[in-house]
Amino acid sequence: MLLGVSLVSSVIVGVIGFVSGRESLRAAAVDQLTTIRELRTGELERVFGGVQTGVTLDSRNLSAQNASIALNAAFEEAQSRPLSEAQRAELEAYYVDEFNAALSDRAGGTYAASAFIPESTAGQYLQYQYTSKAYRFPGGELDFDTALDAGDAGDGSPWSAARARYHDYFQRIIDASGYDDVLMLDTEGNVVYAAYSGPDLGMNVMTGPFKDSGLAQAYRDVMATNSVNALATTDYERYIPSLNVPAIWVVSPVGNSERITGALAVQIPIDIINDVLTGDERWKEQGLGDTGEVYIVGSDDLMRSTSRLLVEDPEAYAKLAVANGTPSDLVEREVEVGGTVLLQPVTTDSVRLAQQGKSGTTISRGYLGRDNITAYTPVDIDGLNWVAVARIDTEEAFAPVADFTRNLVISTLAILLAVSVLSMLLAQVFTRPVRRLSDAVRRVAGGDLTVQVPAGARDEFGDLGNAFNDMSSSLRIKQELIEQQRVENERLLHTLMPEAVAKRYQDGEETIAEVHQDVSVIFAELIGFDDFTESLSSDDEIAQLNALMRGFDEAAERTGVEKVRTLHGGYLASSGLIVPRVDNVRRAVEFATELRTVIERFNASNEASVELRAGIATGTVTSGLVGRTSLAYDLWGDAVNLAYRVRSVDGRPGIYVSQAVKDRLQDGVRIVSAGRIETAEGSETVWRVE
Structure with missing residues (x-):
């Protein structure tokens, strides 16, 4: 016991320390990258602002x-x-x-x-x-x-x-x-x-x-x-007089308040941008380690700065760029000119989000195909639609996490070993009185329930001897078996019916039925499953069906839907039955949509063409136990019948909902009319979820 408690305590402390330390280190890496992004982007904006101001002043x-x-x-x-x-x-x-x-x-x-x-x-x-x-x-x-x-x-x-x-x-x-x-x-x-x-x-x-x-x-x-205060800044474009090198121009009129005589145009070198973003190629000193960098991308998804890896290792850059889909002739050109401006395409998630005006961080695949931590943001420079991305390889960024984990595991193992050795030494002292009980235990196990052991000293071991004298091991074993059987029976019962219904049944109720208001019912039918399994053995058929049903059960758990029962070719579920939910209709439609996704994955994995035909209705239902010798938990009522009927309104696969469900759906769900059915209240439109 002492050993077990000590070991469990050590493991728990280690796990808590690991989780806390790992998250702290990860957060620190992301925060550092975000800070670098802000510093470099802010410096770039200041440099461009200074250039623009300088050109305006020079022209006046x-x-x-x-x-x-x-x-x-x-x-x-x-x-x-x-x-x-x-x-x-x-x-x-x-x-x-x-x-x-x-x-x-x-x-x-x-x-x-x-x-x-x-x-x-x-x-x-x-x-x-x-x-x-x-x-x-x-x-x-x-x-x-x-x-x-x-x-x-x-x-x-x-x-x-x-x-x-x-x-x-x-x-x-x-x-x-x-x-x-x-x-x-x-x-x-x-x-x-x-x-x-x-x-x-x-x-x-x-x-x-x-x-x-x-x-x-x-x-x-x-x-x-016609104003001397006007200013225009161009994005990079290839400029033939500079031998087709990418060029940025800042242009401002020359003159005074009385007249304008022309314009001053200044060509900004690429090195100004690269020096700001790389800190004069001192990436490591800037906190970007061995793989980090800050780069700029324009609205055409082409880089506006030079890749760090191209500067440090052109051969490695070329291999990674080609492997990630960049045309080899384009990569050769980048290596030849020693730059990626207006050459290297970047279509990562970070760039897309920044182009939408968002700032943030993400872990995603970079433009060279490696997993990166990225911090992205739009760049605020007049006349330029640029975004900035600070990135570093996840392997390097999370290296402190790996080191921390290794050290923590070693420390925890050392503690566990020390506790184990100490516990073994103490056990030799504590178990001496217990050995006196060994012979008595073996005799009781053989059926001699009259055996007694000396009470000994008035301590815990003395109490143990007295307790042993009052209890036979055979009775304890029987009691444990009885308890185990009871737990197993209760577990099996809960698989057949909800816990509340099972308790009423265990309490002796014979007629159990309950009316539920505002419940959404989903009746899902598999179309084409029999055709798919026609050539399969019985074992393979049930294995494929179980695979689908497991996917359905997982979808029900994700969406908060209660499974009622499973049929060979169908699945009955409800939302708001066991746990009342104000959004039971939304959950029911989400569940049906999840079922369609499960079937699509099943088809893709098995080259099958199974389809889903599901009906969804909402209203009042009754649930309860049916039968006496063979109990079954079932669901019935108008909503169940309506869900069963709407699924086959036009005979096609799909997700069909009643008018009541349609009325409660949010605008984000796209539905179309699928036909009409007759109900006790009259003709009703059936809708199909697209």
């Missing part, structure tokens, strides 16, 4: 206004500087040999020599003087320093003079903020200045090859407001 200051006026006038003057045939050929050669070749290597495809040459004379002139000379690709890669630091072309044009005056101002903006590019546009959509003198210099975003770009739309939006 005097330097930008003066630069816009000077560059606009210089661009207009350059319209009178047409290229010679030799210069035109040289510009086309630049595109063929330099830009188009680099673009094809980066993005694929082929491009005509004149595809990106501006239509305007001024645009062609500026591209010849600056783009073809500064925007070069030694070794196939753009020389950013050469492009940004390019000096005066020495052509003596007003545009070169304006550029020489204001280029340093824009260059300082790029150096201070880390922008990829800065453009100045006039009021007609001409790019009158580009910091890197790329192929967008001199282009017209309203009519040129970039007229359908996000940059062009952002320009139209801000210029349409």
